[in-house]
Amino acid sequence: xxSLEQPSEVTAxxxxxxxxxxxxxTSGFYGLSWYQQHDGGAPTFLSYxxxxxxxxxxxxxxxxxxxxxYGYLLxxxxxxxxxxxxxxxxxxxxxxxxxxxxxxxxxxTL
Amino acid sequence: NAGVTQTxxxxxxxxxxxxxxxxxxxxxxxYMSWYRQDPGMGLRLIHYSVGxxxxxxxxxxxxxxxxxxxxxxxxxxxxxxxxxxxxxxxCASSYSGGQFSGANVLTFGAGSRLxxx
Numbered sequence: 001x002x003s004l005e006q007p008s009e010v011t012a013x014x015x016x017x018x019x020x021x022x023x024x025x026t027s028g029f030y031g032l033s034w035y036q037q038h039d040g041g042a043p044t045f046l047s048y049x050x051x052x053x054x055x056x057x058x059x060x061x062x063x064x065x066x067x068x069x070y071g072y073l074l075x076x077x078x079x080x081x082x083x084x085x086x087x088x089x090x091x092x093x094x095x096x097x098x099x100x101x102x103x104x105x106x107x108x109t110l
Numbered sequence: 111n112a113g114v115t116q117t118x119x120x121x122x123x124x125x126x127x128x129x130x131x132x133x134x135x136x137x138x139x140x141y142m143s144w145y146r147q148d149p150g151m152g153l154r155l156i157h158y159s160v161g162x163x164x165x166x167x168x169x170x171x172x173x174x175x176x177x178x179x180x181x182x183x184x185x186x187x188x189x190x191x192x193x194x195x196x197x198x199x200x201c202a203s204s205y206s207g208g209q210f211s212g213a214n215v216l217t218f219g220a221g222s223r224l225x226x227x
Contacts (some may be wrong), residue, residue: 042218102152
């Protein structure tokens with residue numbers, strides 16, 4: 001099976017930079033995704049890494065190290081609307097099956 | 111496009127009752143899945159399907175049945191509801207693909223909040 005670990009909560013100040021880490025154990029790894037979920041809402045896709053390195057999408061970047069079974073989501077210029085839960089998810093084994101971590105709740109303060 | 115539509119949004123059941131959560135997508139996605147979300151547990155995969163007529167179990171399949179008779183629909187059946195099945199249920203779909211097909215981005219429905227008394 002797969003297992004993922006990420007911090008349960010992170011707090012940061014508006015305008016700052018925050019990094020949310022994710023470590024995973026899995027077999028047949030294909031890639032690591034990140035999803036955002038606001039309270040009461042549905043998860044929405046943010047980014048995906050299949051190869052080592054950094055992927056940048058606007059204020060959000062995601063990094064993967066396959067050799068370390070580790071990735072992170074980097075959020076820059078934090079805004080209040082970034083307060084949400086962030087989930088990493090591994091694509092492994094059966095091609096389209098995604099296994100999610102338990103999520104990191106990010107609170108952005110003034 | 112409506113995306114992924116789940117019904118009902120809210121449901122209260124008594125222990126032992128059965129019910130079906132409906133999920134429909136209009137994006138011609140091959141892959142569909144059901145997750146449950148509980149506080150502190152993240153999203154756990156219940157069942158998934160890679161195409162019409164094909165279903166498979168996820169992490170927590172016990173107490174749930176699925177079928178996939180059409181590409182569009184993927185209902186989740188609770189056979190005999192138990193308080194442990196109180197949760198928020200999400201249906202999600204994506205294009206299917208192999209190892210190098212990309213992220214297989216999941217599109218989620220709005221969720222169905224189920225309470226079992």
